[in-house]
Amino acid sequence: MxxxxxxxxxxxxxxxxxxxxxxxxxxxxxxxxxxxxxxxxxxxxxxxxxxxxxxxxxxxxxxxxxxxxxxxxxxxxxxxxxIGRKFQKPTVFEAQTVRENLAMALSNPRGPFDVLIYRKTPTGAARIEEIADEIGLSDHLTRRSGELSHGQKQWLEIGMLLAQDPRxxxxxxxxxxxxxxxxxxxxxxxxxxxxxxxxxxxxxxxxxxxxxxxxxxxxxxxxxxxxxxxxxxxxxxxxxxxxxxx
Ligand code: ADP
CATH class of the missing domain: 3.40.50.300 (P-loop containing nucleotide triphosphate hydrolases)
Known part of the structure; x- marks a missing residue:
């Protein structure tokens, strides 16, 4: 190591x-x-x-x-x-779907969330499915993230950070x-x-x-x-x- x-x-x-x-x-x-x-x-x-x-x-x-x-x-x-940081409170984009949140993170590698650029066309569909599976939200990709439970929001944010591939x-x-x-x-x-x-x-x-x-x-x-x-x-x-x- x-x-x-x-x-x-x-x-x-x-x-x-x-x-x-x-x-x-x-x-x-x-x-x-x-x-x-x-x-x-x-x-x-x-x-x-x-x-x-x-x-x-x-x-x-x-x-x-x-x-x-x-x-x-x-x-x-x-x-x-x-270097990615997850604060205690979940900070996902509540009006967007789980898929859109992951797509935003994927299309903005390693940037802080406050400068994420929203792209209408989701990128990296296969990677999004992979991350959704990893965070246990495969069945929730089309849900608005504001409707998720507290735990699911935390996982989504971890998934967004993973999408940005921090070291x-x-x-x-x-x-x-x-x-x-x-x-x-x-x-x-x-x-x-x-x-x-x-x-x-x-x-x-x-x-x-x-x-x-x-x-x-x-x-x-x-x-x-x-x-x-x-x-x-x-x-x-x-x-x-x-x-x-x-
Ligand atoms: P922890 O996260 O382990 O609870 P912190 O890092 O928040 O500890 O705080 C360490 C110490 O520094 C505490 O005594 C806290 O009051 C003090 N501290 C932290 N940030 C500030 C600040 N911006 N101004 C003054 N004191 C601070």
């Missing part, structure tokens, strides 16, 4: 408060990784740094085999270089608000997606993290507190103290 993303010595302060503190961190390709940590640990800020929304005060963020610095790139350049996909709490069956489907979907790319899942729900069955990074006060399997990190005394509130 090659290293795809590397953060070294990254720090970010907001009004003198260190949200990210000398953070060093690597993600491989392909890899499925879960990031956990109590509220305020720096998980969102970490994703904001990678996607160019927040600029660190110090450190390096390097992406790909050419070791490109993400710190010199705009948010849309970062998205185009192959690194950041996913924020995908299981929130899902039924147990939907969670199971989401686990399978993310595991499959991570066979050919890096998928980083920020998650609060430990049962969901257990199902992902992947390496876990525990963040605390903007640094890595522990890393390894979920069993390994949950036996770590520092992790137990942090979760029980020292």
């Amino acid at each position: 090659n290293t795809l993303l590397e953060l070294s010595g990254v720090s970010v302060s907001f009004d003198g408060f260190r949200a990210i503190n000398n953070l060093s961190f690597q993600i491989g390709e392909p890899e499925l990784r879960a990031i956990i940590g109590p509220n305020g640990a720096g998980k969102t800020t970490f994703m904001d740094i990678i996607t160019g929304k927040t600029r660190p005060d110090a450190g390096r963020v390097i992406f790909g085999e050419k070791s490109v610095s993400l710190l010199k790139m705009s948010e849309s350049q970062i998205a185009r270089s192959g 690194l996909l950041l996913v924020d709490e995908p299981a929130a608000g899902m039924t147990p069956a939907e969670r199971e489907h989401t686990t399978d979907l993310l595991k499959r997606a991570a066979q050919t790319r890096a998928v980083v899942v920020v998650e609060h729900d430990m049962e969901f993290v257990r199902r992902l069955d992947c390496k876990v990074t525990v963040l605390h006060e903007g640094s890595v507190l522990a890393e390894g399997s979920l069993d390994h990190v949950t036996k770590n005394k520092d992790v137990i103290d942090v979760y029980l509130g020292r």
Whole structure:
């Protein structure tokens, strides 16, 4: 497994408060990784740094085999270089059908969703069917996406991101608000997606993290507190103290 993303010595302060503190961190390709940590640990800020929304005060963020610095790139350049982000809330185009949503994503590879260009003629019909099958929405291609359940909207958005073929996909709490069956489907979907790319899942729900069955990074006060399997990190005394509130 090659290293795809590397953060070294990254720090970010907001009004003198260190949200990210000398953070060093690597993600491989392909890899499925879960990031956990109590509220305020720096998980969102970490994703904001990678996607160019927040600029660190110090450190390096390097992406790909050419070791490109993400710190010199705009948010849309970062998205185009192959980093996709799924926010917690689903953001699909509700007035369009599932097929149209997937077609839009397919015809705009690696662009952020806010600059998607709507093309009347759907492209890549075969690929659309393939993705619909992968996300479990084959029977819903002609439905307006606004009519989908919360879980189905989440899968559609993951499908749209997959259509854009990112090398690194950041996913924020995908299981929130899902039924147990939907969670199971989401686990399978993310595991499959991570066979050919890096998928980083920020998650609060430990049962969901257990199902992902992947390496876990525990963040605390903007640094890595522990890393390894979920069993390994949950036996770590520092992790137990942090979760029980020292
Ligand atoms: P998490 O996602 O793990 O809950 P965050 O990355 O959202 O943690 O936040 C880390 C810390 O940085 C928190 O203490 C939060 O209050 C602070 N923080 C995050 N963003 C800002 C901001 N824009 N301005 C001030 N403080 C912020």
